Every structure is written in structure tokens, then in C-alpha cells.
Amino acid sequence: MITPPYLQKGDTVAIVSTARKNLDDNLKPTIDMLEGWGLKVKIGNTIGLDYFQLAGTDDQRAADFQEQMDNPNIKAIWCVRGGYGTVKIIDKLDFTKFKKNPKWIIGFSDVTVLHSHLNRMGIESLHAIMPVSVARATDEAKNSLCTALFGEKLQYTLDCDALNHTGKAKGELVGGNLSILYSLLGSESAIDCHDKILFIEDLDEYLYHVDRMMMNLKRNGCLSSLKGIIVGGMTEMKDNEIPWGRNALEIIEDTVKGLNIPIIYNFPAGHIRDNRALIFGRQITMEVTPETSKVVFE
Numbered sequence: 001m002i003t004p005p006y007l008q009k010g011d012t013v014a015i016v017s018t019a020r021k022n023l024d025d026n027l028k029p030t031i032d033m034l035e036g037w038g039l040k041v042k043i044g045n046t047i048g049l050d051y052f053q054l055a056g057t058d059d060q061r062a063a064d065f066q067e068q069m070d071n072p073n074i075k076a077i078w079c080v081r082g083g084y085g086t087v088k089i090i091d092k093l094d095f096t097k098f099k100k101n102p103k104w105i106i107g108f109s110d111v112t113v114l115h116s117h118l119n120r121m122g123i124e125s126l127h128a129i130m131p132v133s134v135a136r137a138t139d140e141a142k143n144s145l146c147t148a149l150f151g152e153k154l155q156y157t158l159d160c161d162a163l164n165h166t167g168k169a170k171g172e173l174v175g176g177n178l179s180i181l182y183s184l185l186g187s188e189s190a191i192d193c194h195d196k197i198l199f200i201e202d203l204d205e206y207l208y209h210v211d212r213m214m215m216n217l218k219r220n221g222c223l224s225s226l227k228g229i230i231v232g233g234m235t236e237m238k239d240n241e242i243p244w245g246r247n248a249l250e251i252i253e254d255t256v257k258g259l260n261i262p263i264i265y266n267f268p269a270g271h272i273r274d275n276r277a278l279i280f281g282r283q284i285t286m287e288v289t290p291e292t293s294k295v296v297f298e
Helices: 028-036 058-070 096-100 109-121 131-136 139-149 178-184 207-219 248-256
Strands: 012-016 040-043 074-079 104-107 125-127 155-159 167-177 196-203 228-235 278-280 283-288 292-297
Touching (some): 028 131, 109 167, 109 278, 167 278
Parallel strands (some): 012 074
Antiparallel strands (some): 125 278, 167 283, 283 292
16 A cells, blocks of 8 residues: 655645535634644635535536645645535546655545545545534544644554454454445445455434445455454434334444454544544554454554
């Protein structure tokens, strides 16, 4: 895997939208934070565009992202928010220059499209908070983003969750939003799970659909080839009038319970305030004991 250059003081970060529009004047906390880290900020052309739910047309969003990828003065691209729409521009992007001079792509949720696509290209990316969530993010989440971007040691030690599976594994971390990963299967951006450690999280899904997505991963052979699993926030799940009978974590556990691999539940990442940074494409060691769970990035 190729690691993009870590940031240095004086570098410029571009803020763009690949999906949902951002019309509000809500970026001051983000700009203040980046400038406090010694970085400069460029606001992309898609910020403020209004095309129904989206931040401009597909061509406008693709053009903005392409411009930031090709601009040698931009050292990282931070997607302003998720929603839906990144998949509509991924095939419009030309990664020729980016492959020669990669830079950090940052975000989560719908940005999983980019994470998965970049992973298949052999380039690391950063699953972390987005500009619209800076104001409500925990200090731990913001500090973890800074740690990752500037190339400092990234690791987490957590209390053990009752659902966890103990064990130790080393492998490349991949994943992101479960719904997006599910939607990409069969495409050029589909996740490769073989010998990997999989991270998943999701928001606002019906419980039966969580089961459907997990069964798809299972029947595709993804789960059986994993070295470990990290489950983040499964937030604001919905149920039908006739209950499904299990919550999201119990659904996941029911699908993976036969796997002889370490599993961490309720990891602090996803659609939650404490959304800690994860470097996708990076080798990690995960060690789960009855007392603690530890994740260390190489």
C-alpha cells in the first residue's frame, strides 16, 4: 500500500463535497481547528452549490474533486459531509496524476466509496470526522485526526465489550459504512476482504436490512476470509411494526459467531460524536482480551 505524504505546517487542505449539499455557514470551527494545527484551508467550488439534495450536479462535484486531486499545492482533500452521491461521480474521476502524487482523502459514511476505490488502487486513506461534525466531535476524535494526518503513532486501548471475541490478529484494515460496502459489491470499487481486518458502521437502517447486508457479505465469502472484525457505531437503527427480534449488534454477532477470529464491538468510530480516525489500507494489530481491546497502527 502507498502512504500519502503526511502533512506539515503550512500545507493546504481542500474542503469539498462529493455528495450532499452544504449551504450553511458552518465551517468556521473546522477552519479554526485546521489553522490552529498550522494548516491552510481552501474551500472548494462545491461548497454552497444547491442541486436538490446534492452539492451541484455530478459534473460539478466531479470537477471540483478532480481539481483538488490534480493541484500539487493541495496536500489533503476533506469531504465536507456524507449523505449520498459519491458513487455518481467515481467513474468520472481520472486518478492518473493522483496515483503519481497521492494525497490524503478524508471522511466517512458516503466517502466509503472513495475509501474502497482507493484501496483497490493500493493507496491508503483516512476514515475520520468530517468538517460539518467538527463542532460536535469529541476532543479524542479531533486529536486522532491530527495524529493520523501528521504521521504520529495511532493506537487505541478500550474497555472490553461483552460481545467481543478474544484473540489477536494482524492485517490490513479495510471497510467503512456497511450500506455503501454492500452497494459496491460486484463493481470495480468492491471491497477485497481476503486476509483483511474489516471495519463496519452504519446509520439509520432497518434492522432486517442490516441482516440482509451481513448475509450478503457472508454469502460472498467476505467474512470467512477475514482475519478480524471491528464493529463501530450502529446508530439510530429502525425496526418494522412487527419487530425483527434482534438489535444491530446481535444481528452482526449472529452472522459472524462461527468465525474463529478476534472481533471488537462498539469501537468508537462511525456516526457518533467520538468518531476516532482509522487509516484504511494500513497494517494493524488488534488484540482482544477479556479486559481490554487494543488496536495499533504500524
